[in-house]
Amino acid sequence: MTHERETISGARGLDRDEPLSFEQDSPGRSGVDLPAVPDAPDRLGDLRRKDAIGLPGLAEPQVVRHFVRLSRMNYAIDYGLYPLGSCTMKHNPRLNERLARLPGIGDVHPMQPQSTTQGVLRLMSELAHWLTELTGMATVAMTPGAGAQGEMCGMMAIRAAHEARGEPRKRVLVPESAHGTNPATAAICGYEVDTIPATADGRVDMAAFEAKLGPDVAGLMLTNPNTCGLFERDIIRIAELIHGVGGYFYCDGANFNAIVGKVRPGDLGIDAMHINLHKTFSTPHGGGGPGSGPVVLSEALAPYAPLPKVVQRNGVYELVEQEDGPRVGRMKGFHGQFGMFVRALAYMQSHGRDGLKQVAEDAVLNANYVMAKLQDVLPPAYPGPCMHEVLVSDKGLDGTGVETMDLAKALIDEGYHPMTVYFPLIVHGAMLIEPTETETRQTLDDFIAVMRGLVGQAKAGEAEYFKEAPTMTPRRRLDETLAARKPVLRWVPEAPLADAAE
Ligand SMILES: Cc1ncc(COP(=O)(O)O)c(C=O)c1O
Secondary structure: OOOOOOOOOOOOOOOOOOOOOHHHOOOOOOOOOOOOOOOHHHHHHHHOOOOOOOOOOOOHHHHHHHHHHHHHOOOOOOOOOOOEOOOOOOOOOHHHHHHHOOHHHHOOOOOOOHHHOHHHHHHHHHHHHHHHHHHOOOEEEOOOOOHHHHHHHHHHHHHHHHHHOOOOOOEEEEEOOOOOHHHHHHHHOOOEEEEEOEOOOOOEOHHHHHHHOOOOEEEEEEEOOOOOOOOOOOHHHHHHHHHHOOOEEEEEOOOHHHOOOOOOHHHHOOOEEEOOHHHHOOOOOOOOOOOOOOEEEOOOOHHHOOOOEEEEEOOEEEEEOOOOOOOOOOOOOOOOOHHHHHHHHHHHHHHHHHHHHHHHHHHHHHHHHHHHHHOOOOOEOOOOOOOOOEEEOOHHHOOOOOOHHHHHHHHHHOOOOOOEEOOOOOOOOOEEEOOOOOOOHHHHHHHHHHHHHHHHHHHOOOHHHHHHOOOOOOOOOOOHHHHHHOOOOOOOOOOOOOOOOO
16 A cells, blocks of 8 residues: 655655754744743843744744754764764763763853862863873963864964064975864964975875975974874974974874874974864764864973963962963963863873873774775775774775765765765875774674675676665765855745744
């Protein structure tokens, strides 16, 4: 028997599409009945809105179902392996979440008197201590709200240091294997970006680097481990050379997960480095929470660190918000992503120093395991061993008619979030796979079997299958160029909406 009934989405069963809340609008419907507030008009005076603001009319269960349905269309680290290279999608321990929600922590307000927030100030101070200890640096600016903002903070400190010396400089050197945010940051800070090519083994070309050094070079922005998943072996020499021309060494430390507890960046000669708490220290990200990108600074750059900072005087913690000196200005309102600080510190303390070292070792081991098990079908772009992520090119798909994007889309139908694709740009058809240390061997074996199966299918002449993928998702293949260049981010009503509660 066939059913021709109209459904809300046009789809059947649990694979339903979900209209926007505005498209489900029933004018006049409301989820809650609030009593009228008699004196509100008086208190608001002229500020009172006269027009409806156009909220959709929905009952409470409709709202709950709307968001639950949307969440079921999403992929999450709590759902399955999320091998998105350069993103370190590791498990977020539930202990951290529990601590972040403790009433004295979750309910604290940034404008409370400091006498009532001694515990949270101590927590910030302890996290700052761990960060400077693990990196071997002099100080840390805690407020940047993400890795990219941390980069900006570090580069502003470098610019301020040159200005203080009375020698503003114009060029910043950025290797090809650096993360895309590095040249963007240098440019946004007003520098000319000068690119250093990579060698055939995916690292900084030292001869090209030396040739570019000069008295107008403000610094170098290097990602280490780099976006090819490789450790820059010449890093100490690189630091000496950049310092030799009076420049500063910025290191993108977003990939710190691969070396935490093993190497202290300060010992390598680095002057500034951001740390993505939302990667290395397991705070939720990718739709699950805000980022946090504290920047550690060397003695040379410490005087330029932005405020606020927490200090301890006579056993009392104090948040210093103003102080004379050449510091760069505030990076963010209040004190940074405090909820993420709690989670990161919980992660550090529950692992301990030796546990963090184990994290780095296991992250590198897992990536190398994947590389070893795939290399005969998807050869690594550069000879291994790799660090925390493995970079493969599309060579393994040569002659099949299947491209990197097709393989990534087919992986979705197998129940996995795809790896990062077409990044870094220096490798043709790049696929960057970062399993992280929190995956079991069984999970990795399952993923490897799926990848090998897909490559086998491609080689067996089933290109058509890949071109259709994904077929088991609420949305089929999107036009990614259009989505990136002309994103439709806002719903515009055909006619003005009446407020439900009006
Ligand atoms: C190597 C690297 N640098 C910088 C960033 C930027 O960090 P964010 O996305 O927090 O701004 C990322 C992002 O994950 C990264 O992988």
